[in-house]
Amino acid sequence: MKNLRPELIELLKKGYCTPRLSRLAAKTGSKATTIHYNIKQMEEDGVVKTYKAVFDHSKIKEGFCTFVLINLDRREYKTPEEVGKMLAKYQQVESVDIITGGWELIVKVRTKDIEEYYEFSKKALLIRGIDRTQTLSSLLEIKSEFVG
Amino acid sequence: MKNLRPELIELLKKGYCTPRLSRLAAKTGSKATTIHYNIKQMEEDGVVKTYKAVFDHSKIKEGFCTFVLINLDRREYKTPEEVGKMLAKYQQVESVDIITGGWELIVKVRTKDIEEYYEFSKKALLIRGIDRTQTLSSLLEIKSEFVG
DNA sequence: TTCATGATTTGAATTATATTCAAAAATTTA
DNA sequence: TAAATTTTTGAATATAATTCAAATCATGAA
Structure with a gap:
């Protein structure tokens, strides 16, 4: 069973x-x-993309949440869209946006804990095309996916 | 009708x-x-919070998306949690997290356009307790709410 | 190992809900 | 105003969820 x-x-x-x-x-x-x-x-009309469940992440081994700000390496000739699509493939990645401001991308990542995040970052973030990252860790989630 | x-x-x-x-x-x-x-x-067990629809935001008058990084005013004696809960009340707010790093809060906001965002920011962000904000506008959403 | 206990799975019966479809009502267009 | 289109509705049907009792499986103590 x-x-x-x-x-x-x-x-x-x-x-x-x-x-x-x-x-x-x-x-x-x-x-x-x-x-x-x-x-x-x-x-x-394509207004609805899907119907899905929203979980209490702390109860499904997704207790660690980070926002990763990403600067691209301009020498690598990878577009933000290319890099973003690569990152979007990871199941740990909740969202990927190309943004204005001091960074090209912001990625929201959910992992079980810091260890899993470290493994993720080695695989996903230490790649050609990504120059510099800044990780903001969530200490408390007050609202998520419009659910308070 | x-x-x-x-x-x-x-x-x-x-x-x-x-x-x-x-x-x-x-x-x-x-x-x-x-x-x-x-x-x-x-x-x-509280593992599932709810079941909901995910929309194509560009098709439901939520075409403008921003991430707002927030520094609190330490003289106002408001906790990040207090300020975060106030922000979470707005229907335009998709998520609110208390974070580590150079800011206390990160808020994801969806509005129809820049004008509506400006109105939102006047109401929600120009309040006592919030010192400084940095707004990152999404130019392209590659993945959102785990939906690619 | 065996037995007893609790947890999980299953099938059958019931209940609730979604879907289809044709007709009516409302709205828009010419 | 009439015609065409879109939206709402009710009745009939098809699907799916829920209930419940029984069977199976897993766990741990004797």
Whole structure:
């Protein structure tokens, strides 16, 4: 008998959820078929990317969260987009943005602990194309993914 | 006939979704009742905070995204947690973290455009307790909320 | 090892919900 | 105003979630 949680968490982190039409209908005072029609429309329009679960990261081996500010090495001729897409592939990476200001990229990373973060940073951050990084560690998460 | 989208978006941004047990069962090779049992458990354990929709922000009047680094005014005797909780109340705020490094807080903000961001910053950032801020604007979102 | 206890999985039955579809209502366009 | 389009609705159907009791599996004490 295997522990199903790790697999369920990975699947639910990105999808495998669906809107509760009848609850939305009750809440908004519309009929479920009307909600259905409107939501299908939003999906067709690409307004909705996915339906997913939001976890308490401290309870799923993602207790350590950092924001990494990245400066690119201009001699390597890699665009911020190229480097960003490479970083986005890691499952530990929650978000990647190309930004204005003193850095080219900001990356939000979640790992179990500092050790796992160190391993991640060696793999992902010590690469050609990345010149300098500044890591800001989260001491307390007050709100995340719009969930307070 | 009113436009239902704004209301649906606000509700789906934080909840009103549910896992698809039968799909998870098919994917993992377990029975739906087993998935049900395991997920109920995760919910009871507080591992899952909510089930929600992830939107294409450029399509729902949240096209402008910034990361705001915040230094607190030490003379005001407000803790980072107090200031963070005040900021978390705004619906434009996606996340708030207390961090290490040269700043006390990092806040991720989503608004329709620069104008709305300016209005937000006047309300939310020009308050007693906040000394200095540095705003990093997102030029391109490569990954967000674990969704690539 | 065996037994007893608790945890997890399963199948069958039930309940709740999503989906489909055709018709009606509302809105927009010409 | 009429016609065309979009949105809402109700009824019927199809899917899926939930409940519950029984079976299986895992754990640890004797």
